Amino acid sequence: MHDHIKEYWENQALKFHNSSLATSPDSIAFELEIETLMHYLSSWDKICDVGCGNGMKAKSLVVNLECDYVGIDFSGQMIKAANAVRSELLKQNPQLKITFKQADILEQNLFEKQSFDKVVSTRCLINLRNFQAQKKAIKNIASFLKKDGIFLCIENTLDALKNLNDVRERFGLEPIAVRWHNCYFKEKELLEFVKEDFVCEKIDNFASTYYLISRTLNALMSDVVDYNSKLNLLSAKLPAIGDFSPMKCFVLRKRV
Ligand SMILES: C[S@@+](CC[C@H](N)C(=O)[O-])C[C@H]1O[C@@H](n2cnc3c(N)ncnc32)[C@H](O)[C@@H]1O
Known part of the structure:
Protein backbone atom coordinates (compact mmCIF):
# COMPACT_ATOMS: atom_id res chain seq x y z
CA MET A 1 0.00 0.00 0.00
CA HIS A 2 2.79 2.43 1.01
CA ASP A 3 4.48 1.85 -2.39
CA HIS A 4 1.23 2.37 -4.33
CA ILE A 5 0.65 5.66 -2.51
CA LYS A 6 4.21 6.73 -3.26
CA GLU A 7 3.74 5.82 -6.92
CA TYR A 8 0.55 7.90 -6.99
CA TRP A 9 2.46 11.00 -5.80
CA GLU A 10 5.38 10.35 -8.15
CA ASN A 11 2.87 10.37 -11.03
CA GLN A 12 1.15 13.53 -9.79
CA ALA A 13 4.54 15.29 -9.82
CA LEU A 14 5.33 14.01 -13.33
CA LYS A 15 1.91 15.09 -14.60
CA PHE A 16 1.70 18.55 -13.04
CA HIS A 17 5.36 19.57 -12.43
CA ASN A 18 5.31 22.98 -10.73
CA SER A 19 1.58 23.47 -10.57
CA ALA A 29 -8.36 25.71 -0.87
CA PHE A 30 -4.59 25.62 -1.53
CA GLU A 31 -4.42 29.43 -1.13
CA LEU A 32 -6.46 29.24 2.08
CA GLU A 33 -3.92 26.75 3.43
CA ILE A 34 -1.05 29.15 2.65
CA GLU A 35 -2.91 32.07 4.25
CA THR A 36 -3.47 29.98 7.39
CA LEU A 37 0.16 28.85 7.62
CA MET A 38 1.36 32.45 7.17
CA HIS A 39 -0.81 33.47 10.10
CA TYR A 40 1.06 31.12 12.46
CA LEU A 41 4.61 31.31 11.02
CA SER A 42 7.20 34.06 11.51
CA SER A 43 10.28 35.20 9.62
CA TRP A 44 12.66 34.06 12.39
CA ASP A 45 11.27 30.50 12.44
CA LYS A 46 13.21 27.46 11.37
CA ILE A 47 10.52 25.38 9.71
CA CYS A 48 10.25 21.79 8.58
CA ASP A 49 7.47 21.08 6.06
CA VAL A 50 6.64 17.39 6.15
CA GLY A 51 5.29 16.06 2.82
CA CYS A 52 6.17 19.36 1.16
CA GLY A 53 5.19 18.26 -2.35
CA ASN A 54 6.57 20.12 -5.38
CA ASN A 64 6.85 36.22 1.96
CA LEU A 65 8.42 35.32 5.30
CA GLU A 66 12.10 34.82 4.45
CA CYS A 67 12.08 32.06 7.06
CA ASP A 68 14.57 29.18 7.25
CA TYR A 69 12.73 26.38 5.43
CA VAL A 70 13.42 22.65 5.04
CA GLY A 71 10.93 20.57 3.05
CA ILE A 72 10.87 16.77 3.02
CA ASP A 73 8.89 14.44 0.79
CA PHE A 74 9.17 10.72 0.06
CA SER A 75 8.54 11.26 -3.64
CA GLY A 76 11.75 11.79 -5.63
CA GLN A 77 9.76 13.47 -8.42
CA MET A 78 8.16 15.93 -6.00
CA ILE A 79 11.61 16.79 -4.65
CA LYS A 80 12.98 17.18 -8.18
CA ALA A 81 10.19 19.67 -8.98
CA ALA A 82 10.75 21.42 -5.64
CA ASN A 83 14.46 21.78 -6.35
CA ALA A 84 13.62 23.45 -9.68
CA VAL A 85 11.53 25.99 -7.72
CA ARG A 86 14.45 26.40 -5.29
CA SER A 87 16.92 27.16 -8.11
CA GLU A 88 14.62 29.85 -9.52
CA LEU A 89 14.14 31.45 -6.11
CA LEU A 90 17.86 31.45 -5.35
CA LYS A 91 18.60 33.12 -8.71
CA GLN A 92 16.37 36.00 -7.63
CA ASN A 93 17.54 36.07 -4.02
CA PRO A 94 20.64 34.02 -3.08
CA GLN A 95 20.10 34.85 0.61
CA LEU A 96 16.97 32.68 0.89
CA LYS A 97 17.28 29.69 3.19
CA ILE A 98 15.42 26.89 1.45
CA THR A 99 16.33 23.22 1.15
CA PHE A 100 14.52 20.05 0.12
CA LYS A 101 15.33 16.48 1.03
CA GLN A 102 13.83 13.20 -0.15
CA ALA A 103 12.80 11.38 3.01
CA ASP A 104 9.93 9.35 4.45
CA ILE A 105 8.36 10.75 7.62
CA LEU A 106 8.14 7.18 8.92
CA GLU A 107 11.96 6.99 9.11
CA GLN A 108 13.33 7.53 12.58
CA ASN A 109 16.08 10.05 13.34
CA LEU A 110 15.51 12.09 10.17
CA PHE A 111 16.83 15.14 11.99
CA GLU A 112 18.57 15.76 15.28
CA LYS A 113 16.25 16.12 18.23
CA GLN A 114 14.71 19.57 18.66
CA SER A 115 15.98 21.00 15.36
CA PHE A 116 12.95 23.10 14.38
CA ASP A 117 10.85 25.95 15.85
CA LYS A 118 7.83 24.90 13.82
CA LYS A 135 1.03 7.89 15.26
CA LYS A 136 4.59 6.90 14.35
CA ALA A 137 4.91 9.96 12.09
CA ILE A 138 3.57 12.26 14.82
CA LYS A 139 6.12 10.83 17.29
CA ASN A 140 8.89 11.48 14.75
CA ILE A 141 7.69 15.05 14.29
CA ALA A 142 7.60 15.57 18.07
CA SER A 143 11.21 14.40 18.31
CA PHE A 144 12.66 16.96 15.89
CA LEU A 145 10.45 19.85 17.02
CA LYS A 146 11.87 22.08 19.78
CA LYS A 147 10.20 22.08 23.18
CA ASP A 148 7.49 24.76 23.20
CA GLY A 149 7.62 24.69 19.38
CA ILE A 150 4.48 24.51 17.25
CA PHE A 151 3.26 21.72 14.99
CA LEU A 152 0.79 23.13 12.44
CA CYS A 153 -1.06 19.99 11.50
CA ILE A 154 -3.40 20.68 8.54
CA GLU A 155 -5.01 17.29 8.10
CA ASN A 156 -8.46 15.88 7.38
CA THR A 157 -11.00 14.38 9.75
CA LEU A 158 -13.85 11.96 9.20
CA ASP A 159 -15.97 13.96 11.64
CA ALA A 160 -15.98 17.13 9.53
CA LEU A 161 -16.45 15.13 6.34
CA LYS A 162 -19.58 13.62 7.90
CA ASN A 163 -20.87 17.12 8.79
CA LEU A 164 -20.35 18.18 5.18
CA ASN A 165 -21.96 15.03 3.78
CA ASP A 166 -24.99 15.48 6.07
CA VAL A 167 -25.60 18.87 4.46
CA ARG A 168 -25.02 17.44 0.98
CA GLU A 169 -27.64 14.79 1.70
CA ARG A 170 -30.25 17.49 2.38
CA PHE A 171 -29.71 18.66 -1.20
CA GLY A 172 -29.74 15.17 -2.65
CA LEU A 173 -25.99 15.22 -3.36
CA GLU A 174 -23.94 12.02 -3.14
CA PRO A 175 -21.60 11.81 -0.15
CA ILE A 176 -17.97 12.76 -0.81
CA ALA A 177 -15.88 9.63 -0.26
CA VAL A 178 -12.40 9.41 1.22
CA ARG A 179 -9.99 8.73 -1.66
CA TRP A 180 -8.28 5.32 -1.88
CA HIS A 181 -4.88 6.64 -0.83
CA ASN A 182 -6.16 8.60 2.17
CA CYS A 183 -6.86 7.68 5.77
CA TYR A 184 -8.68 10.53 7.54
CA PHE A 185 -8.30 11.05 11.28
CA LYS A 186 -10.98 10.53 13.88
CA GLU A 187 -10.74 13.85 15.69
CA LYS A 188 -11.15 12.55 19.27
CA GLU A 189 -8.64 9.76 18.66
CA LEU A 190 -6.09 12.21 17.23
CA LEU A 191 -6.52 14.70 20.07
CA GLU A 192 -6.23 11.94 22.68
CA PHE A 193 -3.00 10.67 21.12
CA VAL A 194 -1.27 14.04 20.63
CA LYS A 195 -1.83 14.84 24.33
CA GLU A 196 1.29 12.78 25.11
CA ASP A 197 3.58 15.32 23.44
CA PHE A 198 1.48 18.41 22.69
CA VAL A 199 -1.09 20.82 24.04
CA CYS A 200 -3.74 21.55 21.41
CA GLU A 201 -3.96 25.36 21.49
CA LYS A 202 -6.53 25.75 18.75
CA ILE A 203 -8.42 23.93 16.05
CA ASP A 204 -8.63 26.39 13.21
CA ASN A 205 -11.50 25.50 10.85
CA PHE A 206 -10.12 27.97 8.34
CA ALA A 207 -11.84 26.45 5.28
CA SER A 208 -15.21 25.61 6.82
CA THR A 209 -17.41 28.20 5.09
CA TYR A 210 -15.54 27.69 1.83
CA TYR A 211 -16.16 23.93 1.91
CA LEU A 212 -19.78 24.33 2.96
CA ILE A 213 -20.56 26.57 -0.01
CA SER A 214 -18.24 25.08 -2.62
CA ARG A 215 -19.28 21.48 -1.93
CA THR A 216 -23.03 22.16 -1.67
CA LEU A 217 -24.34 25.27 -3.47
CA ASN A 218 -21.56 25.35 -6.05
CA ALA A 219 -21.94 21.61 -6.62
CA LEU A 220 -25.69 22.09 -7.21
CA MET A 221 -25.20 24.87 -9.72
CA SER A 222 -23.26 22.83 -12.25
CA ASP A 223 -22.86 19.18 -13.26
CA VAL A 224 -19.20 19.81 -14.00
CA VAL A 225 -16.94 20.53 -11.01
CA ASP A 226 -15.71 24.11 -11.38
CA TYR A 227 -13.28 24.73 -8.54
CA ASN A 228 -12.61 28.29 -9.69
CA SER A 229 -16.21 29.47 -10.03
CA LYS A 230 -17.15 32.97 -8.92
CA LEU A 231 -19.22 31.52 -6.06
CA ASN A 232 -16.19 29.59 -4.78
CA LEU A 233 -13.96 32.66 -5.04
CA LEU A 234 -16.46 34.72 -3.07
CA SER A 235 -17.10 32.06 -0.44
CA ALA A 236 -13.36 31.84 0.31
CA LYS A 237 -13.54 35.47 1.46
CA LEU A 238 -16.30 34.85 4.03
CA PRO A 239 -15.42 34.28 7.70
CA ALA A 240 -14.89 30.62 8.52
CA ILE A 241 -17.90 29.36 10.47
CA GLY A 242 -18.79 25.86 11.64
CA ASP A 243 -17.05 22.53 11.14
CA PHE A 244 -17.64 21.60 7.52
CA SER A 245 -14.15 21.43 6.07
CA PRO A 246 -12.55 17.99 6.18
CA MET A 247 -9.16 19.67 6.48
CA LYS A 248 -8.47 21.90 9.45
CA CYS A 249 -5.42 23.22 11.22
CA PHE A 250 -4.61 21.66 14.59
CA VAL A 251 -2.28 24.11 16.34
CA LEU A 252 -0.23 21.87 18.61
CA ARG A 253 2.38 23.21 21.03
CA LYS A 254 5.05 20.74 22.13
CA ARG A 255 5.15 20.21 25.86
CA VAL A 256 8.18 21.64 27.69
C1 LIG B 1 -1.66 16.13 -0.65
S1 LIG B 1 0.06 16.27 -1.01
C2 LIG B 1 0.39 17.80 -0.14
C3 LIG B 1 1.71 18.39 -0.50
C4 LIG B 1 2.01 19.74 0.16
N1 LIG B 1 2.01 19.62 1.59
C5 LIG B 1 0.98 20.76 -0.26
O1 LIG B 1 0.20 21.17 0.58
O2 LIG B 1 0.97 21.12 -1.43
C6 LIG B 1 0.79 15.06 0.07
C7 LIG B 1 2.29 14.99 -0.04
O3 LIG B 1 2.77 14.13 1.01
C8 LIG B 1 3.81 13.33 0.49
N2 LIG B 1 3.90 12.12 1.35
C9 LIG B 1 2.98 11.17 1.50
N3 LIG B 1 3.41 10.22 2.35
C10 LIG B 1 4.64 10.61 2.76
C11 LIG B 1 5.61 10.05 3.64
N4 LIG B 1 5.39 8.87 4.22
N5 LIG B 1 6.76 10.72 3.88
C12 LIG B 1 6.99 11.91 3.23
N6 LIG B 1 6.12 12.46 2.35
C13 LIG B 1 4.96 11.83 2.13
C14 LIG B 1 3.38 13.05 -0.95
O4 LIG B 1 4.46 12.67 -1.77
C15 LIG B 1 2.78 14.40 -1.34
O5 LIG B 1 3.74 15.23 -1.93
Whole structure:
Protein backbone atom coordinates (compact mmCIF):
# COMPACT_ATOMS: atom_id res chain seq x y z
CA MET A 1 0.00 0.00 0.00
CA HIS A 2 2.79 2.43 1.01
CA ASP A 3 4.48 1.85 -2.39
CA HIS A 4 1.23 2.37 -4.33
CA ILE A 5 0.65 5.66 -2.51
CA LYS A 6 4.21 6.73 -3.26
CA GLU A 7 3.74 5.82 -6.92
CA TYR A 8 0.55 7.90 -6.99
CA TRP A 9 2.46 11.00 -5.80
CA GLU A 10 5.38 10.35 -8.15
CA ASN A 11 2.87 10.37 -11.03
CA GLN A 12 1.15 13.53 -9.79
CA ALA A 13 4.54 15.29 -9.82
CA LEU A 14 5.33 14.01 -13.33
CA LYS A 15 1.91 15.09 -14.60
CA PHE A 16 1.70 18.55 -13.04
CA HIS A 17 5.36 19.57 -12.43
CA ASN A 18 5.31 22.98 -10.73
CA SER A 19 1.58 23.47 -10.57
CA SER A 20 -0.32 23.43 -7.28
CA LEU A 21 -2.63 20.95 -9.04
CA ALA A 22 0.00 18.28 -8.34
CA THR A 23 -1.00 18.27 -4.69
CA SER A 24 -4.53 19.73 -4.71
CA PRO A 25 -7.16 19.96 -7.45
CA ASP A 26 -8.61 22.97 -5.62
CA SER A 27 -6.38 26.02 -5.93
CA ILE A 28 -8.65 28.18 -3.77
CA ALA A 29 -8.36 25.71 -0.87
CA PHE A 30 -4.59 25.62 -1.53
CA GLU A 31 -4.42 29.43 -1.13
CA LEU A 32 -6.46 29.24 2.08
CA GLU A 33 -3.92 26.75 3.43
CA ILE A 34 -1.05 29.15 2.65
CA GLU A 35 -2.91 32.07 4.25
CA THR A 36 -3.47 29.98 7.39
CA LEU A 37 0.16 28.85 7.62
CA MET A 38 1.36 32.45 7.17
CA HIS A 39 -0.81 33.47 10.10
CA TYR A 40 1.06 31.12 12.46
CA LEU A 41 4.61 31.31 11.02
CA SER A 42 7.20 34.06 11.51
CA SER A 43 10.28 35.20 9.62
CA TRP A 44 12.66 34.06 12.39
CA ASP A 45 11.27 30.50 12.44
CA LYS A 46 13.21 27.46 11.37
CA ILE A 47 10.52 25.38 9.71
CA CYS A 48 10.25 21.79 8.58
CA ASP A 49 7.47 21.08 6.06
CA VAL A 50 6.64 17.39 6.15
CA GLY A 51 5.29 16.06 2.82
CA CYS A 52 6.17 19.36 1.16
CA GLY A 53 5.19 18.26 -2.35
CA ASN A 54 6.57 20.12 -5.38
CA GLY A 55 7.66 23.26 -3.53
CA MET A 56 4.72 25.48 -4.45
CA LYS A 57 3.76 26.11 -0.81
CA ALA A 58 7.42 26.67 0.05
CA LYS A 59 7.64 29.34 -2.64
CA SER A 60 4.92 31.46 -1.01
CA LEU A 61 6.18 30.87 2.52
CA VAL A 62 9.86 31.56 1.85
CA VAL A 63 9.32 34.58 -0.42
CA ASN A 64 6.85 36.22 1.96
CA LEU A 65 8.42 35.32 5.30
CA GLU A 66 12.10 34.82 4.45
CA CYS A 67 12.08 32.06 7.06
CA ASP A 68 14.57 29.18 7.25
CA TYR A 69 12.73 26.38 5.43
CA VAL A 70 13.42 22.65 5.04
CA GLY A 71 10.93 20.57 3.05
CA ILE A 72 10.87 16.77 3.02
CA ASP A 73 8.89 14.44 0.79
CA PHE A 74 9.17 10.72 0.06
CA SER A 75 8.54 11.26 -3.64
CA GLY A 76 11.75 11.79 -5.63
CA GLN A 77 9.76 13.47 -8.42
CA MET A 78 8.16 15.93 -6.00
CA ILE A 79 11.61 16.79 -4.65
CA LYS A 80 12.98 17.18 -8.18
CA ALA A 81 10.19 19.67 -8.98
CA ALA A 82 10.75 21.42 -5.64
CA ASN A 83 14.46 21.78 -6.35
CA ALA A 84 13.62 23.45 -9.68
CA VAL A 85 11.53 25.99 -7.72
CA ARG A 86 14.45 26.40 -5.29
CA SER A 87 16.92 27.16 -8.11
CA GLU A 88 14.62 29.85 -9.52
CA LEU A 89 14.14 31.45 -6.11
CA LEU A 90 17.86 31.45 -5.35
CA LYS A 91 18.60 33.12 -8.71
CA GLN A 92 16.37 36.00 -7.63
CA ASN A 93 17.54 36.07 -4.02
CA PRO A 94 20.64 34.02 -3.08
CA GLN A 95 20.10 34.85 0.61
CA LEU A 96 16.97 32.68 0.89
CA LYS A 97 17.28 29.69 3.19
CA ILE A 98 15.42 26.89 1.45
CA THR A 99 16.33 23.22 1.15
CA PHE A 100 14.52 20.05 0.12
CA LYS A 101 15.33 16.48 1.03
CA GLN A 102 13.83 13.20 -0.15
CA ALA A 103 12.80 11.38 3.01
CA ASP A 104 9.93 9.35 4.45
CA ILE A 105 8.36 10.75 7.62
CA LEU A 106 8.14 7.18 8.92
CA GLU A 107 11.96 6.99 9.11
CA GLN A 108 13.33 7.53 12.58
CA ASN A 109 16.08 10.05 13.34
CA LEU A 110 15.51 12.09 10.17
CA PHE A 111 16.83 15.14 11.99
CA GLU A 112 18.57 15.76 15.28
CA LYS A 113 16.25 16.12 18.23
CA GLN A 114 14.71 19.57 18.66
CA SER A 115 15.98 21.00 15.36
CA PHE A 116 12.95 23.10 14.38
CA ASP A 117 10.85 25.95 15.85
CA LYS A 118 7.83 24.90 13.82
CA VAL A 119 6.80 21.83 11.86
CA VAL A 120 4.09 21.95 9.21
CA SER A 121 2.16 19.12 7.60
CA THR A 122 -0.46 19.90 4.97
CA ARG A 123 -2.46 16.82 3.97
CA CYS A 124 0.60 14.60 4.29
CA LEU A 125 -0.28 12.39 7.26
CA ILE A 126 -3.61 11.40 5.69
CA ASN A 127 -1.52 9.57 3.08
CA LEU A 128 -0.22 7.12 5.65
CA ARG A 129 -2.00 3.79 5.52
CA ASN A 130 -3.51 3.69 9.04
CA PHE A 131 -3.60 5.37 12.45
CA GLN A 132 -0.67 3.22 13.61
CA ALA A 133 1.57 4.72 10.91
CA GLN A 134 0.17 8.19 11.55
CA LYS A 135 1.03 7.89 15.26
CA LYS A 136 4.59 6.90 14.35
CA ALA A 137 4.91 9.96 12.09
CA ILE A 138 3.57 12.26 14.82
CA LYS A 139 6.12 10.83 17.29
CA ASN A 140 8.89 11.48 14.75
CA ILE A 141 7.69 15.05 14.29
CA ALA A 142 7.60 15.57 18.07
CA SER A 143 11.21 14.40 18.31
CA PHE A 144 12.66 16.96 15.89
CA LEU A 145 10.45 19.85 17.02
CA LYS A 146 11.87 22.08 19.78
CA LYS A 147 10.20 22.08 23.18
CA ASP A 148 7.49 24.76 23.20
CA GLY A 149 7.62 24.69 19.38
CA ILE A 150 4.48 24.51 17.25
CA PHE A 151 3.26 21.72 14.99
CA LEU A 152 0.79 23.13 12.44
CA CYS A 153 -1.06 19.99 11.50
CA ILE A 154 -3.40 20.68 8.54
CA GLU A 155 -5.01 17.29 8.10
CA ASN A 156 -8.46 15.88 7.38
CA THR A 157 -11.00 14.38 9.75
CA LEU A 158 -13.85 11.96 9.20
CA ASP A 159 -15.97 13.96 11.64
CA ALA A 160 -15.98 17.13 9.53
CA LEU A 161 -16.45 15.13 6.34
CA LYS A 162 -19.58 13.62 7.90
CA ASN A 163 -20.87 17.12 8.79
CA LEU A 164 -20.35 18.18 5.18
CA ASN A 165 -21.96 15.03 3.78
CA ASP A 166 -24.99 15.48 6.07
CA VAL A 167 -25.60 18.87 4.46
CA ARG A 168 -25.02 17.44 0.98
CA GLU A 169 -27.64 14.79 1.70
CA ARG A 170 -30.25 17.49 2.38
CA PHE A 171 -29.71 18.66 -1.20
CA GLY A 172 -29.74 15.17 -2.65
CA LEU A 173 -25.99 15.22 -3.36
CA GLU A 174 -23.94 12.02 -3.14
CA PRO A 175 -21.60 11.81 -0.15
CA ILE A 176 -17.97 12.76 -0.81
CA ALA A 177 -15.88 9.63 -0.26
CA VAL A 178 -12.40 9.41 1.22
CA ARG A 179 -9.99 8.73 -1.66
CA TRP A 180 -8.28 5.32 -1.88
CA HIS A 181 -4.88 6.64 -0.83
CA ASN A 182 -6.16 8.60 2.17
CA CYS A 183 -6.86 7.68 5.77
CA TYR A 184 -8.68 10.53 7.54
CA PHE A 185 -8.30 11.05 11.28
CA LYS A 186 -10.98 10.53 13.88
CA GLU A 187 -10.74 13.85 15.69
CA LYS A 188 -11.15 12.55 19.27
CA GLU A 189 -8.64 9.76 18.66
CA LEU A 190 -6.09 12.21 17.23
CA LEU A 191 -6.52 14.70 20.07
CA GLU A 192 -6.23 11.94 22.68
CA PHE A 193 -3.00 10.67 21.12
CA VAL A 194 -1.27 14.04 20.63
CA LYS A 195 -1.83 14.84 24.33
CA GLU A 196 1.29 12.78 25.11
CA ASP A 197 3.58 15.32 23.44
CA PHE A 198 1.48 18.41 22.69
CA VAL A 199 -1.09 20.82 24.04
CA CYS A 200 -3.74 21.55 21.41
CA GLU A 201 -3.96 25.36 21.49
CA LYS A 202 -6.53 25.75 18.75
CA ILE A 203 -8.42 23.93 16.05
CA ASP A 204 -8.63 26.39 13.21
CA ASN A 205 -11.50 25.50 10.85
CA PHE A 206 -10.12 27.97 8.34
CA ALA A 207 -11.84 26.45 5.28
CA SER A 208 -15.21 25.61 6.82
CA THR A 209 -17.41 28.20 5.09
CA TYR A 210 -15.54 27.69 1.83
CA TYR A 211 -16.16 23.93 1.91
CA LEU A 212 -19.78 24.33 2.96
CA ILE A 213 -20.56 26.57 -0.01
CA SER A 214 -18.24 25.08 -2.62
CA ARG A 215 -19.28 21.48 -1.93
CA THR A 216 -23.03 22.16 -1.67
CA LEU A 217 -24.34 25.27 -3.47
CA ASN A 218 -21.56 25.35 -6.05
CA ALA A 219 -21.94 21.61 -6.62
CA LEU A 220 -25.69 22.09 -7.21
CA MET A 221 -25.20 24.87 -9.72
CA SER A 222 -23.26 22.83 -12.25
CA ASP A 223 -22.86 19.18 -13.26
CA VAL A 224 -19.20 19.81 -14.00
CA VAL A 225 -16.94 20.53 -11.01
CA ASP A 226 -15.71 24.11 -11.38
CA TYR A 227 -13.28 24.73 -8.54
CA ASN A 228 -12.61 28.29 -9.69
CA SER A 229 -16.21 29.47 -10.03
CA LYS A 230 -17.15 32.97 -8.92
CA LEU A 231 -19.22 31.52 -6.06
CA ASN A 232 -16.19 29.59 -4.78
CA LEU A 233 -13.96 32.66 -5.04
CA LEU A 234 -16.46 34.72 -3.07
CA SER A 235 -17.10 32.06 -0.44
CA ALA A 236 -13.36 31.84 0.31
CA LYS A 237 -13.54 35.47 1.46
CA LEU A 238 -16.30 34.85 4.03
CA PRO A 239 -15.42 34.28 7.70
CA ALA A 240 -14.89 30.62 8.52
CA ILE A 241 -17.90 29.36 10.47
CA GLY A 242 -18.79 25.86 11.64
CA ASP A 243 -17.05 22.53 11.14
CA PHE A 244 -17.64 21.60 7.52
CA SER A 245 -14.15 21.43 6.07
CA PRO A 246 -12.55 17.99 6.18
CA MET A 247 -9.16 19.67 6.48
CA LYS A 248 -8.47 21.90 9.45
CA CYS A 249 -5.42 23.22 11.22
CA PHE A 250 -4.61 21.66 14.59
CA VAL A 251 -2.28 24.11 16.34
CA LEU A 252 -0.23 21.87 18.61
CA ARG A 253 2.38 23.21 21.03
CA LYS A 254 5.05 20.74 22.13
CA ARG A 255 5.15 20.21 25.86
CA VAL A 256 8.18 21.64 27.69
C1 LIG B 1 -1.66 16.13 -0.65
S1 LIG B 1 0.06 16.27 -1.01
C2 LIG B 1 0.39 17.80 -0.14
C3 LIG B 1 1.71 18.39 -0.50
C4 LIG B 1 2.01 19.74 0.16
N1 LIG B 1 2.01 19.62 1.59
C5 LIG B 1 0.98 20.76 -0.26
O1 LIG B 1 0.20 21.17 0.58
O2 LIG B 1 0.97 21.12 -1.43
C6 LIG B 1 0.79 15.06 0.07
C7 LIG B 1 2.29 14.99 -0.04
O3 LIG B 1 2.77 14.13 1.01
C8 LIG B 1 3.81 13.33 0.49
N2 LIG B 1 3.90 12.12 1.35
C9 LIG B 1 2.98 11.17 1.50
N3 LIG B 1 3.41 10.22 2.35
C10 LIG B 1 4.64 10.61 2.76
C11 LIG B 1 5.61 10.05 3.64
N4 LIG B 1 5.39 8.87 4.22
N5 LIG B 1 6.76 10.72 3.88
C12 LIG B 1 6.99 11.91 3.23
N6 LIG B 1 6.12 12.46 2.35
C13 LIG B 1 4.96 11.83 2.13
C14 LIG B 1 3.38 13.05 -0.95
O4 LIG B 1 4.46 12.67 -1.77
C15 LIG B 1 2.78 14.40 -1.34
O5 LIG B 1 3.74 15.23 -1.93
